[in-house]
Every structure is written in structure tokens, then in C-alpha cells.
Amino acid sequence: MLRGEANEELSRVGKGTPMGELFRRFWLPALLTSEVEAPDGPPVRLRILGEDLVAFRDSSGRVGLVSAYCSHRLAPLFFGRNEDGGIRCVYHGWKFDAEGRCLETPNVPAGAPDIRDRVGITAYPVREAGGVVWAYLGPKEHEPRFPGLEYAHVPPGHAFAARWLQRTNWSQGLEGEIDSSHISWLHRDFDRDTTKQKVTGAQLSADAAPHIELRQTDYGLVYGARRDHEGQYLWRVTQLILPMFSLIPRGPGAFAAGGGRAWVPVDDNCTTVFTFGYRVDHPIDEDELASYYRSGALFPPRTQPGRYQLPDGYVIDTWLPVANKENDYLIDREMQRTANFTGIWGVHDQDRALAENSRGIGGTSPGVADRSFEHLVSSDRAVVTVRRILLNLADALRKGVEPAIVADPELFAVRAISKLSPLAAFDAFMAEYGHEMRASGARAPVPAE
Ligand code: FES
Ligand SMILES: [Fe+2]
Structure with missing residues (x-):
């Protein structure tokens, strides 16, 4: 639960607001x-x-x-x-x-x-x-140096990006990102072969209650989700880079490709979601794009470029999801009975359907969530931790302490990995594989001033 003032402080991003000023350092x-x-x-x-x-x-x-x-x-x-x-x-x-x-x-x-x-x-x-x-x-x-996010530094042709509009405050988007206990429910497929929705992270549904470990880092947060897998452990390590960049692992194996999302506030009520995918070893070709599509989590929802009139009248040019609030995200109740948990097609549309219709301040559904009504449980630990980190940083900035991360572009240069390993303890796993989470050796020059 986050009461009035803290909730507002976390959410509001206008000039002069604590979080707005923090975002204005990145x-x-x-x-x-x-x-x-x-x-x-x-x-x-x-x-x-x-x-x-x-x-x-x-x-x-x-x-x-x-x-x-x-x-x-x-x-x-x-x-x-x-x-x-x-x-x-x-x-x-x-x-x-x-x-x-x-x-x-x-x-x-x-x-x-x-x-x-x-x-x-x-x-x-x-x-x-x-x-x-x-x-x-x-x-x-x-003005800081340009961040070392790996997808922003691979050579031309090695990365793709897309964006679309989400009609919620940015923090609701980010919180969905680190709320791993929703994945096995909201994004569940009943039968991967027959479902119309082949793009979700179905492989994650098998073990609906992964063991989650969380560590605060100098760039944000790293969390590992451990699932039993044929006598070993499948570790998926996700990165959260301040203030709202995520990196999401792909399938287990040596690191060659990755991607993530970023939640950029339009204003307090709307967000531009960016998704990024990249390869370090060769340019992304059609097959690779298709494999991103199959992996689902990173590929954009169906969108159309278009205009959107914000509630106060200003019009933005954006990418509008085809499944949206006006058409109930094209929910198909038959698909919900037989194929997947929601009857909504695609990871991002599922996420958006829930976020855009959650309870907001004043009982309205869009915009800023009213967190005073929440009842958080232990699986919401990552959400609570991220709120605390961000509120502390915003508070420190208000007192004149600049966020340390922006001074060092290298801090942004991390990777999300996925590994099969016999190691059960997260610290042991990190000691063994932590070096693989540093992005290096694939750098193109920092974009010109
Ligand atoms: S309003 Fe007169 S030139 Fe723009
Ligand atoms: Fe999700």
C-alpha cells in the first residue's frame, strides 16, 4: 500500500515534482x-x-x-x-x-x-x-553522458525498436514488469499447440510459483526466478535499470541476443512503451525477427500509427494498439475457456488490459493508480523495493543529491541472462555467472554529441 502523498510522489512527473525531476536526470x-x-x-x-x-x-x-x-x-x-x-x-x-x-x-x-x-x-x-x-x-x-544500454550501442541493423501508447501512469507499467507472479496467470496458455496465442511466454507457465530472489544493485535491481527443470534449475535473471528500463532474458544458453522495455511518461496519465530487441553477433534478419515474435514478451502488440487526443486536448502522434480499451482488447470468451487464461491475444495486450482498467485515483480507471486500496503480499516484494528505491532517489535529489547512476554510462551496460544450472542459491549463481551479465566487447561508438 502506498498512501496519498507517496503515491502522488511516485507517479507525478511534471516539471518541479520530485519524480519529474528525477526523470529529468536521464x-x-x-x-x-x-x-x-x-x-x-x-x-x-x-x-x-x-x-x-x-x-x-x-x-x-x-x-x-x-x-x-x-x-x-x-x-x-x-x-x-x-x-x-x-x-x-x-x-x-x-x-x-x-x-x-x-x-x-x-x-x-x-x-x-x-x-x-x-x-x-x-x-x-x-x-x-x-x-x-x-x-x-x-x-x-x-546533462549526463549517454547511457551504456547495450541495445543502444550495437551496430546498425543489430537492433529493432517499437513504441506504443499505454493509457496509465508510467509506474503501473514498470510495476507490471517486475511483478513476476502475474506471468504464470495473466500470460498463461492452456495448450501451446492449439492456442491462437502462440506468442506468450508459455514455457514459464509450467512452474507457476518460481522461487524469486532480489538484489539491489548500483544500477537498480536484479532479480532471479528459479524453476525446477529436469533435475537442474532454470534461472531467468531480469534486470531493472533506473529509472524504468527493463532487460528480459531470452531462452537459456550463451548470450547472443537480448532486449527490454522502457516506460517513458507522456504525462501523469499516459505512457509511451518502448520495446527493444538486439543481437550482438550478427544483424537481425527476418528469421530473427520472427523468433522475437515467437518469444512474445518483447515483440510489440499489433499497432497502427495514428493520433491520440489526450484528455486535456493536446494531440500526440503515436502508435495505437489495435486491441484497446474501446473494444475490450478484443477479448474472446471462447478463447478464454479453451486456449488461454484471459481470452486476450498477446502479452502486451494482456498487460495493458489490466493496467488500463485498474482502480485509479478518484475511482476512475485510467491514469494514476490509487495504491491506498492495495493489499500487497510477499510476492510483491520487487514492486515494493522498486517504489522505495525510486522514492528515495527522488527524495535525495530534492535535497541536492544527484542520482549516482547517471554519472557512469557503464552502469547501464548489463544483460539479462537465462541459464540451466545445478546451483540452487542465487548468490552462488551470481558468483558463477555474474560476469556474463556485463555487456562488453560489442560496443559501437557512443552516438555523437
Ligand atoms: S504565431 Fe506568429 S509566427 Fe507563429
Ligand atoms: Fe505481463
Whole structure:
């Protein structure tokens, strides 16, 4: 249970809020590179951490992430013309470059004072890595080096990424990620061969009550789930990297491929979910993509690119899940009786159906969960631990202590692994295999400044 103030503190991400400031110390995924592929192509509307933004690629190939509104009379730059090295407001023609500088104010009469220096708009630094445009929304003096997340550093063609909208607060998404006791229920298939839903983590359903071990680390949290398997143990080790990146193991064996998710707040009520997959040994081809699809947990749900009007009226360009709140996630009661636990197709849709309809503050279903009504049990230990870590970090930052992780990109360079092993104790397992959880030797250069 998390009462009023702590619940709000965990959830709210606007400028000046404790968690909002903590998020503003990290590089965050903002949108897919493919959405702003073409120089001078159409701008994309975003909201990140409650800030209304527009992304565009200028004539030289540089991506700009700037305020959604023109500084003259606050017109929307989404309708602007992306041309000749900047985005031009179509109301009166003012033009801004990727760094938010005002280049032209054509409706200012000749001879009048030049105001361009005073009317620049907010612009945030960006990097492109792993098929994603990343942004840093925090104070300039605290801009960290780019994080060493492995999927953001493999060579081109070795990674894929996708994103979609989840209509809950970001923390509900993250908590689903580390709530391993739901996997054997929510994502259960009754019969892997006959189910329509071949993509879920069915192999995990066999042992519905894995033994879970949890350790806090200098980058977040590592947890191991141990299941009995033919006289040995199947260990699946998942990583949680601050503030909301997860790494999820694939099948047992030597590490060649991995992936994870990131929960980027749109605002307090919505989240952009990113999923990443990557290989370190060779580029991802069609077969590999198909195998990600079969593994289910990382592959995106069925989505369509489109626009979504947030409750306060601002429109974002995003990827909209085909199964959604309006159609009850296409629940099929016959499938629920015969094939899987939910009657909903796909891991992410199952997760979203539950998260987007949980009890929120004020008794509403979307948005921020009202955790004062919860009754947590011992299997919720990871959820409790992550809340505590994040609240402590936010509290420390409020007192002037910067989060240590952002100072060291290498701390982000970990892997999630899965192993068959005779070792029953997690500490012994970590001592034996911990070195395999360090990502190294597969590094492409850090994206250019
Ligand atoms: S409002 Fe943009 S140029 Fe006037
Ligand atoms: Fe799930």
C-alpha cells in the first residue's frame, strides 16, 4: 500500500515534482528514428514528462525536439513547414532551428529592433541510437553522458525498436514488469499447440510459483526466478535499470541476443512503451525477427500509427494498439475457456488490459493508480523495493543529491541472462555467472554529441 502523498510522489512527473525531476536526470527514449526519417519531413507531436513538444529532422539531417508552440502568438508548430534548416510557423512565418533559435521573424517591420535573440523556443538535446531518438529534458549543467544500454550501442541493423501508447501512469507499467507472479496467470496458455496465442511466454507457465530472489544493485535491481527443470534449475535473471528500463532474458544458453522495455511518461496519465530487441553477433534478419515474435514478451502488440487526443486536448502522434480499451482488447470468451487464461491475444495486450482498467485515483480507471486500496503480499516484494528505491532517489535529489547512476554510462551496460544450472542459491549463481551479465566487447561508438 502506498498512501496519498507517496503515491502522488511516485507517479507525478511534471516539471518541479520530485519524480519529474528525477526523470529529468536521464536520457529517455522519445520516438523512433523511422518516424522522422526524412530531412524536411513532417513534424511529429510528442508529450514527454508533461511537456508538449514537436520533433523534426532538418535539411541537414539533424533532429530537433522543440516546444510545440511558436513563441510569437503560441501557434502550433506541428502545422509548420519543415524547410531550409528549421521549422517555420505557418501563422506569421517565424522560423526556428533544431536548437530552438529563432532564425527569422518576417512579420517584424524592416527597421524595427531585431528580437530574434529573445524569442527562441525550448529545445532539448537529442541522440540517435538503436533506432530511437533519445532526449534529455533536464538542466543543462546536469546533462549526463549517454547511457551504456547495450541495445543502444550495437551496430546498425543489430537492433529493432517499437513504441506504443499505454493509457496509465508510467509506474503501473514498470510495476507490471517486475511483478513476476502475474506471468504464470495473466500470460498463461492452456495448450501451446492449439492456442491462437502462440506468442506468450508459455514455457514459464509450467512452474507457476518460481522461487524469486532480489538484489539491489548500483544500477537498480536484479532479480532471479528459479524453476525446477529436469533435475537442474532454470534461472531467468531480469534486470531493472533506473529509472524504468527493463532487460528480459531470452531462452537459456550463451548470450547472443537480448532486449527490454522502457516506460517513458507522456504525462501523469499516459505512457509511451518502448520495446527493444538486439543481437550482438550478427544483424537481425527476418528469421530473427520472427523468433522475437515467437518469444512474445518483447515483440510489440499489433499497432497502427495514428493520433491520440489526450484528455486535456493536446494531440500526440503515436502508435495505437489495435486491441484497446474501446473494444475490450478484443477479448474472446471462447478463447478464454479453451486456449488461454484471459481470452486476450498477446502479452502486451494482456498487460495493458489490466493496467488500463485498474482502480485509479478518484475511482476512475485510467491514469494514476490509487495504491491506498492495495493489499500487497510477499510476492510483491520487487514492486515494493522498486517504489522505495525510486522514492528515495527522488527524495535525495530534492535535497541536492544527484542520482549516482547517471554519472557512469557503464552502469547501464548489463544483460539479462537465462541459464540451466545445478546451483540452487542465487548468490552462488551470481558468483558463477555474474560476469556474463556485463555487456562488453560489442560496443559501437557512443552516438555523437
Ligand atoms: S504565431 Fe507563429 S509566427 Fe506568429
Ligand atoms: Fe505481463
